[in-house]
Amino acid sequence: MNQFGERIKQLREQKNLLQRQIAHQLFMDTPMLSKIERGERRAKKEQISIFATIFSIKEDELLSLWLADQVYEIVKDEGVALKAIQVAEEEVKYQSKRKSK
Template sequence: MHALKDLLKNGRIAKAMTTRQVSERLKIDQALISKFENGFRRPTRKQVVDLCALFGLDENEAVLCWLTEKILSEIEGEPLGLDALKAAETQLGQIPNRQVDDQFQKLLREMEALKGMLGNKD
């Protein structure tokens, strides 16, 4: 999986746009665009969607990266983070008659990979 910052920066470069041009088109501060691309700030979901539309990126892939990074930032450093991730996965599996699409399955696979990464930190 790619890092969101790399997807956004590569998308902008592929469209031969400057951060200033992106800023003007989307009405987002130029410094903020730079912080997104350097990983110092996380865009909102709406900003991710808008940037994908502007750059012609796969919205599902970018939102999945955004959501995965958001989940990791929430549980990072939490002693019970891995346990919470496992509990959430169990609860999701218990929802009756839930229509699970490809993106949800991909997210579950990413969660498994993240659990493995978190487990290796100890």
């Protein structure tokens, strides 16, 4: 699973930008960005806001994909992965309600 990298590539191509143009703005080399797009490396969380600015999209869109990729990597080989995600979802909902009070 590499939804974050796939979305970055899609956005870059839509804007007709080269990998080196994006990599320069992120202070990384072009091969590193290529690996992020292919899912061989993970972007750092701090880079998400830079990507969002470059592509003029909401940071939340990229953050949710980045987090989903992180969760998937942790649970992908577990037989109870779906159940674990459901339990985590309930906990997030519960904590969100508590914080909103």
